[in-house]
Amino acid sequence: MIEGGCFCGKIRYALKEREYRTANCHCSMCRRFSGAPFVTWIVVPTKGFEYTSGNPESIRSSDGGMRYFCASCGTPIACVLDAYPKYIDVTVGSLDEPDRFVPTMAIHEDTKLAWLAQTEELQETDPKA
């Protein structure tokens, strides 16, 4: 099983071992929901996903979807679109091994932050120095 969970550990989940479609979403709802420039999601068939510890809080983010997050620490966990009830989108950042899923598509690029393209090659420096 592939496993993940929230920052504080109250919510844990597991999904079937396999490859998943992986996308960077640049929509403004993902940005607000996460507090990050964009969110990387994997698209998981609901029947292969289960919460193994805790239950997330939910909020309707638009007419078309529900978002799920940890009520204790705030970690964004998942999103289910009304139009695709057989799938749950899971945040790659909440996986235990996020590096194994490489995004192969970008969505809602019309609202992508303009500076993202020019920051992809930044070198590591100490921001407090």
Ligand SMILES: [Zn+2]
């Ligand atoms: Zn938590």
Ligand SMILES: [Zn+2]
């Ligand atoms: Zn989005």
